[in-house]
Amino acid sequence: MLRAENIYKSFGKNEVLRGVSLRVDQGEVVAVIGPSGSGKSTLLRCLIDLERVDSGRVVVGGETLVDTEKGGYAEKSALRRVILKMGFVFQNFNLFPHFTVLGNVTQAQERVLGRTKQEAQTRAMKVLEKVGLSDKAAEYPFMLSGGQQQRVAIARALAMDPQMLLFDEPTSALDPLLTQEVLKVIKGLAEENRTMLVVTHEMAFAREVADRVVYMMEGAVIAEGRPDEVFALPQVRAFTSW
Amino acid sequence: MKYIDNPQRLAGLLGQLWQGLGITMSLFAYTLLFSLPLGLLLALARMSWHKPVRWPVQFFILVMRGTPLILQVFTVYFVLPMVFGAAFERLTAVVIAFVMNYSAYFAEIYRGGVEAVPVGQREAAHVLGFTRSQAFMHIILPQVVKRIVLPVSNEVITLVKDTALVTAVGLVELYRVARNAANAVGSIEPLFIAGAVYLIINAVVSFLFNRANEHFGYYQG
Amino acid sequence: MKRCLTLVLALAMLLSLSISAAAEEDKSLQDILDKGKLILGLDASFPPMGFVDADTGEIVGFDIDLAKEVCARLGVELVCQPIDWAAKEMELNAHHIDCIWNGMTITPERLENMSISLPYLKNDQVLVTRTADGYKTLSDLAGKKLGIQAGSSANDALDGTAEFKATLGEIIPFEENLTALMDLNQGGLDTVLVDVIVANYYMTVNSYPFTILKESLAPEEYGIGFRKGDAALCKKVNEILLAMREDGTLAKISNDWFGTDITII
Numbered sequence: 154m155l156r157a158e159n160i161y162k163s164f165g166k167n168e169v170l171r172g173v174s175l176r177v178d179q180g181e182v183v184a185v186i187g188p189s190g191s192g193k194s195t196l197l198r199c200l201i202d203l204e205r206v207d208s209g210r211v212v213v214g215g216e217t218l219v220d221t222e223k224g225g226y227a228e229k230s231a232l233r234r235v236i237l238k239m240g241f242v243f244q245n246f247n248l249f250p251h252f253t254v255l256g257n258v259t260q261a262q263e264r265v266l267g268r269t270k271q272e273a274q275t276r277a278m279k280v281l282e283k284v285g286l287s288d289k290a291a292e293y294p295f296m297l298s299g300g301q302q303q304r305v306a307i308a309r310a311l312a313m314d315p316q317m318l319l320f321d322e323p324t325s326a327l328d329p330l331l332t333q334e335v336l337k338v339i340k341g342l343a344e345e346n347r348t349m350l351v352v353t354h355e356m357a358f359a360r361e362v363a364d365r366v367v368y369m370m371e372g373a374v375i376a377e378g379r380p381d382e383v384f385a386l387p388q389v390r391a392f393t394s395w
Numbered sequence: 396m397k398y399i400d401n402p403q404r405l406a407g408l409l410g411q412l413w414q415g416l417g418i419t420m421s422l423f424a425y426t427l428l429f430s431l432p433l434g435l436l437l438a439l440a441r442m443s444w445h446k447p448v449r450w451p452v453q454f455f456i457l458v459m460r461g462t463p464l465i466l467q468v469f470t471v472y473f474v475l476p477m478v479f480g481a482a483f484e485r486l487t488a489v490v491i492a493f494v495m496n497y498s499a500y501f502a503e504i505y506r507g508g509v510e511a512v513p514v515g516q517r518e519a520a521h522v523l524g525f526t527r528s529q530a531f532m533h534i535i536l537p538q539v540v541k542r543i544v545l546p547v548s549n550e551v552i553t554l555v556k557d558t559a560l561v562t563a564v565g566l567v568e569l570y571r572v573a574r575n576a577a578n579a580v581g582s583i584e585p586l587f588i589a590g591a592v593y594l595i596i597n598a599v600v601s602f603l604f605n606r607a608n609e610h611f612g613y614y615q616g
Numbered sequence: 617m618k619r620c621l622t623l624v625l626a627l628a629m630l631l632s633l634s635i636s637a638a639a640e641e642d643k644s645l646q647d648i649l650d651k652g653k654l655i656l657g658l659d660a661s662f663p664p665m666g667f668v669d670a671d672t673g674e675i676v677g678f679d680i681d682l683a684k685e686v687c688a689r690l691g692v693e694l695v696c697q698p699i700d701w702a703a704k705e706m707e708l709n710a711h712h713i714d715c716i717w718n719g720m721t722i723t724p725e726r727l728e729n730m731s732i733s734l735p736y737l738k739n740d741q742v743l744v745t746r747t748a749d750g751y752k753t754l755s756d757l758a759g760k761k762l763g764i765q766a767g768s769s770a771n772d773a774l775d776g777t778a779e780f781k782a783t784l785g786e787i788i789p790f791e792e793n794l795t796a797l798m799d800l801n802q803g804g805l806d807t808v809l810v811d812v813i814v815a816n817y818y819m820t821v822n823s824y825p826f827t828i829l830k831e832s833l834a835p836e837e838y839g840i841g842f843r844k845g846d847a848a849l850c851k852k853v854n855e856i857l858l859a860m861r862e863d864g865t866l867a868k869i870s871n872d873w874f875g876t877d878i879t880i881i
Contacts (some may be wrong), residue, residue: 201520201522202521203521203522213522229526233524233526236521236522236524237524239522240522241522243515243518243519245515247513247515247518247519248519249516249518249519249534250538250614251537251538251541251614260523261524261525261535263522264525264529264533265523265525265529266524293613293614294614295614309523310522310523313523313524397670403669403671404670407670407671407672407673408670410673411673443744469706472710473703473706473707473710476710476711477710482710482711482712483719485712486797488728559664562700563703564699564700564703565697565698565699565700565703565707565712566698567660567698571661571698572668574661574792575660575661575667575668576668576670577792577794577795578662578663578667578792579661579667579668579669579670580670580821581794581817581818581821581822582809582822583794583795583798602704
């Protein structure tokens with residue numbers, strides 16, 4: 154489904170990604186863990202063109218997002234097509250404050266996918282129900298708790314019917330109580346056999362839900378494999394023990 | 396009291412004040428009509444990636460905000476004709492100077508508003524597949540509008556006061572009408588009458604902007 | 617003496633200008649005739665020379681009546697254009713107006729920068745006092761408060777009589793002559809230095825209990841200002857004014873406004 158090969162990315166003098174390669178197969182849930190500064194968020198952002206790689210290759214669903222050896226980035230409409238294969242959930246939700254919850258979920262459907270208002274709203278209510286917030290459709294984001302906002306953000310991404318979902322530390326901005334409600338939703342999605350790539354600090358969650366775990370440190374993939382394998386490794390044990 | 400007990404004369408004065416007000420209102424309306432959109436264009440140019448676009452605009456904004464408006468009015472009305480031969484009509488000249496000046500101020504207000512919108516908004520729009528112009532029109536701009544209501548209303552209040560500058564090119568606006576009347580009859584009554592009119596205008600403008608501000612309070616963040 | 621000197625200077629200027637103008641083709645008069653109108657620049661807040669009639673809203677005044685007559689004889693329309701007094705030279709030089717005709721005092725600087733007509737009215741800067749105070753001479757005003765219009769020629773007159781100026785207690789500037797006189801009336805000032813014409817106007821209009829001291833400061837003359845190079849136009853206007861003096865029109869207009877003929881053409 155998604156293949157990233159040899160990604161290099163620097164910010165100024167700081168080399169954040171050094172030849173990182175990653176694969177996510179259809180139906181897989183891959184968790185990426187590692188200390189702060191390991192480059193995991195940057196990697197995720199590179200996969201959806203929020204950052205531009207210095208070199209490397211990213212192919213999603215058979216279509217190339219970027220191949221620095223063969224022409225660089227895809228041009229505008231092709232690029233957008235690739236981006237739309239993925240749904241992205243931010244650490245800080247990034248909901249649109251000037252739209253209602255319903256509006257947040259329908260806007261992109263209408264404007265980007267060209268769905269009619271009816272279609273968009275129907276789909277929106279469906280995904281809102283899935284995340285358990287259909288009763289909040291008419292509210293504005295600022296009225297909701299952090300956990301509720303994040304669930305709306307997930308619904309917003311789902312409504313676009315992407316082929317896979319990317320999560321950038323989805324619960325890091327939430328307190329423990331609210332974290333659980335969001336993890337529950339993500340778990341539910343995993344159980345639907347969706348293809349998901351989750352960057353997270355929630356180790357228990359990663360252990361429980363992921364098919365594969367990738368451990369990164371200082372811009373490189375140090376280890377990857379099944380959760381029990383990876384979590385047993387000494388460096389990872391050192392990292393996860395508190 | 397030279398006006399209170401002379402209704403005909405008072406009516407005459409009010410008529411003149413009305414005309415004077417008309418000049419001020421025209422300047423006010425034309426200035427806003429042109430400078431609000433022009434300011435947006437300037438702001439977009441100012442935020443452009445291309446230096447040949449950005450630098451002249453930055454310079455223009457610097458000059459317009461860094462020199463007195465009265466000087467700009469004089470330049471357009473007295474100096475340009477000497478350089479280019481063509482003379483502008485008085486009100487036209489003042490409108491031109493005002494539009495250039497205020498569009499520079501609005502440009503900076505818009506830019507501040509746009510830059511204040513969190514980068515996450517642009518990122519969310521990007522991952523949802525919005526084009527840059529779609530993102531600007533539907534996601535960024537509406538949020539900018541809410542943020543700039545207050546600074547824009549401040550500029551508008553300033554504009555109401557600045558319109559008095561038309562007297563520099565001889566246009567007889569509200570205050571001048573009152574002053575001429577006062578000198579002609581030997582009493583300062585007309586100044587108070589004009590003052591009342593000025594107060595009413597400002598009250599109306601303030602009221603409208605408070606309503607606008609409340610309207611945008613429907614969401615926070 | 618000073619008046620003669622000014623007159624001679626003005627005439628000399630005029631002469632030299634017409635000589636040099638003749639050399640360069642002065643089309644100023646022809647331009648006005650072609651245009652069919654003479655644009656008169658004024659600050660319409662200076663009664664009785666040029667001001668806004670409170671009842672009709674029209675611009676009227678002694679200068680306006682003079683100008684109307686001159687234009688009639690010239691065969692052109694008179695257009696009164698309110699201007700900002702401080703910008704009068706700029707308006708003139710930018711060709712937004714053709715003349716400044718608004719009780720303008722003739723001064724050496726102005727003679728340098730403009731073509732000025734024959735002086736047509738004598739003006740004095742006088743000291744207005746409350747009758748009740750009984751002041752009679754300049755020395756009575758020693759240590760007193762004097763009000764004066766900021767930026768007016770009264771200031772030049774005061775500077776010109778430095779000895780008298782030095783004896784004053786306080787000199788207070790005002791935006792308008794009217795407000796200075798109002799302050800005099802309510803006791804905030806002891807005297808106001810102002811054009812005699814203006815003083816008489818307000819004393820009549822408001823029935824102020826004022827007396828004008830016999831001793832005036834520098835006498836002045838009013839003239840009409842034209843662009844420096846417009847000698848032909850200036851010359852023609854002078855001719856018309858002289859004609860108006862001959863046939864008594866000048867005296868009549870003066871009588872209408874001042875009750876007596878105070879023109880000096």
